[in-house]
Amino acid sequence: MASHGILLVDKPGGLTSHDVVARTRRAFGTRKVGHAGTLDPMATGLLVIGIEGATRLLTYIVGADKTYTATIRLGARTTTDDAEGEIVATADAAAWAHVDDAAVQRGIRALTGAISQVPSSVSAIKVGGRRAYDLVRSGEGVELAARQVTVSRFELLAQRRTDGFLDLDVVVDCSSGTYIRALARDLGDGLGVGGHLTALRRTRVGGFDVADAVGIDDLAGARTLTPAEAASRVLPVLHVTADEARDLRQGKRLVGQRDRLTASEVAAVDPDGALVGVVEARGHDIKSAMNIAEVQA
Template sequence: MESVESGLVIVDKPSGWTSHDVVGRMRRLARTRRVGHAGTLDPMATGVLVVGVGKATRLLGHLALTEKGYDATIRLGESTNTDDAEGETTATASAAGVSDAALEAGIAALTGPIEQIPPQVSAIKVNGERAYKMARKGEEVALRARPVTVHAFTVTGVRRHGDVVDVDASVACSSGTYIRALARDLGASLGCGGHLTALRRTRVGPYDLGMARTLDELAVKTEVLPMEEAVASAFPRRDVSDDDARRIAHGGRLPAAGQGPGPVGVFAPDGTLLALVEERDGLARPLAVFVS
């Protein structure tokens, strides 16, 4: 049986699965080893995981850099060693006195361009070793703060249960933002600690939950977003002549067309996707060529 065509599969990741587990399942469904994903989701999290099949695996690194959206639940009053519900509780402090005004002020301080220290249990490498492996051995991991942007951090619900407060929120943020760290830092700023209890990714760039399919649905019918549609929806589009198409197909450069610093999708006259290019120093240079 032949493998499915190259393209993107937008998966609604189930809770309890790692992103790698999903890739393994998709390899069987797509009948090819050439499968990867853009932007890891923690096992606890659910929602949009962009999976590339075949040639589309070469798009993933560029798609991972786009803006993401999340629905989250943050519990104030309890801290954990992983900054989420999968870790062990390390401290408790009553959040009963946290007012709605204080909550809004704390969230406002975490909105916009911020410096964020990643969670101790994260995949970031420190001296060649993953931080989470060091943390599991009981080592204190010194992670540097990194610039990220929280475009929107909106409270959608507040539930008070004695000493803990559960805050539902919607977050839109740049690549590299840890929602677990937002929960931790919000709790720290309010003096009661906090951690993430639920996370659902609603969007990666232009790909949202409306396009996502569960693994059970994909087992019945593996829906693949063709390469041309995937690129046209995520990046600026440039249509070129036959001569320029031949040049790009062989890794050549074109004059820049003023379409910005990010990746641009280049298409042949017949609509075939040729390449992703970036414009620099007056030239459009190939990042990835998809035809040979």
């Protein structure tokens, strides 16, 4: 039987997230595999993979905040807002005259905090049932609505000038749904020189870190986090008795117990350390929102 759990994979550049899922299916001998958040082929870093029953946890992981390291190239804009697209405009000397260190820092500050962001047109967002990037590649125009995101950290680590461009190495902490390519585009546009992403690495998803991930060639036999271990990294934990665990698994409520919850969604763990499921308040009671079968602990 395939493992039931969460696998952390360090995706290399050149592979799609679906490629990693396909390799995981082969390595673990199961079709029931999914991931919590796509990485572009150009990007590297952390993919959180769910296997068998633990795929049900992905819903609670995909919305976690994330950390990225990236390189933004100022001085050119591309069709995809990253290095895989064609350059459509480059900055001239007059545009660069207004770009100094202070201006770059002001631009970064303007894109920090709660901001309104228009996603890149080559994102995986669906428009009329089709992915935006498929529409763009087929030659159709795409206009995506702005969305509210939070960039809690946008920090410049290093910068260097090369061939008429200014490369910025940055680290970004952000809410789910933030597009780092769009940050690069908007920073360049705000400075009047254009910008795009040349490197991107995801280092953290919620309580999961790329330092704990396995390489793409080490999937076979890789250790997975149990559902309880994984859930405890993204949700508060409620320890329940064996009787309470049985009742929750059978769809019964814990009557009058809602005050035991510390958040709207909480991971219930039984005395054996197995994840019962995710529970929530229902009136004055506690009720399961999602159960994990006992054999998957």
